Amino acid sequence: MQLQQLAYFVAVAEVRHFTQAAEILHVAQPSLSKQIRALEAELGASLFSRARGNISLTPAGEALLPLAKRILADVDTARLEVQELAGLRRGRVRLGATPSLCAGLLADVLRRFHDAYPGIRLIVEEGGSRDLVRDLTRGSLDLALVILPLQGDPPLETTPILRENLVVASPTEPERLPRRPYLRIEDLRNRPLVMFRSGYDLREATIGACRTAGFEPRFAVEGGEMDAVLRFVEAGLGIAVVPSMVLAGRPRLRGTPLVLAEDGVERGQNGPGLQRTVALARRKDVDPTHAARAFQETLETYLVEAALDGSLPAGVDAIGSITAVPRRQGQ
Known part of the structure; x- marks a missing residue:
């Protein structure tokens, strides 16, 4: 063959x-x-x-x-890696990321990486977590920022890096939701929802939370990507469960935290909200290229510094081993 x-x-x-x-x-x-x-x-x-x-x-x-397809993708990666070591090329990084990260902090990470390694080609694939896991497993991506837990048992190694709060996005005007600083899952009952297409973990998280509360969600429109979903909410088609960071720069939308246990909130405490964990994933059976390792190091260093100086987006926290990464001298 x-x-x-x-x-x-x-x-x-x-x-x-x-x-x-x-x-x-x-x-x-x-x-x-x-x-x-x-x-x-x-x-x-x-x-x-x-x-x-x-x-x-x-x-x-x-x-x-x-x-x-996977064999050919691996051969292409091996060729680039050897050429990089030989000094013929600097390499490439094929990165997958969810839309909320692409619209949020990823741009600053990419800028820092590009400034440090201007010869390395960056290829970014935006998609739902399930789609990214599939592409990473097939060898179409080197790294992917995905949502845990992963569906099935893909042959991937994951490093949790972020935890982000999910909120209910609704139009600023007119007022359509209860006048509280938080919402319960039950408050979504019988309300029209704008729903993401299949392949988005946000779709599964929203439907799962509603079913756990004992009801089936009602969709006003479904099948959209992140930008489309937010625009549909702005137009008044319905509300949507989204990561808090994607509402930055959208004055026509407000985000209301979702609370899973209301008792703590009623007593003035912070009740547990609906959250999701973001992890950096790569294949177990293939060693990362030098370029991919450099990108992971850049990402982790950025998150440590952002966590220390408080510049992470609202509703986002660095977690896991990321917070233990030491800062370099002079930084």
Whole structure:
């Protein structure tokens, strides 16, 4: 089995057309077809069904596709790592992050990293936590900022770094919620919610909290990304459960804390609110590149300094081993 054969197979699988795949790869179509047949002979199974000119994956092809993509991604990472060590390139970091982090503190971390390592290429993928876990497992990302706990048992190593409060986002005007400095989960009953698309952990957290309280949430609209959800709330379509940091710079929205146990609040104490934990994740079976290690160090140092000087966004706290990272001399 050759890497070239896997690359040809993935190209055909993605476009479902031999001639188009050959054009994309800048190779002759007969040569591509020959390599695909050689790969099928090596594996002892047909990878494509070619009935009536329609190209589709066989069960064997479906099984091979994610593995082939992961192999090719790992080879690309290895090539960049060796070139980095050889001084030919400085490398790259492929980072996944949730929309709330992209809209919040991540920009400052990226700026610090870019200033320290201007030759390293930064590629940021924004998405829901489930989507990022999938892409990281497949080798499409080097690192990802994801939400714990992870669904299933992906082969990832995670380092908790942040805990952020979730709040109910609602329009500043008109007033539609109870006049209290906090809300209970029960206050969401029968209220129209603006809901994220599948793949967002915020969707699962909101639905799970409502069901635990004994009711099914009612959706006014669903399927949006973070910016769309906030805009829909501004337009008065409904309310939404979001991280507190995303409301910065949105004067038309207010965030009301969600309280899970009201007794403590009634006595003037801080009751437990709805929160989520952010972790930095990477694959267990692949050592991080030098560039990825440098980014993790930059991120951790930034969070330590921000926690010490109180500049973390409202409702966000550094947690775990991050707070134990020593500051460098001169910082």
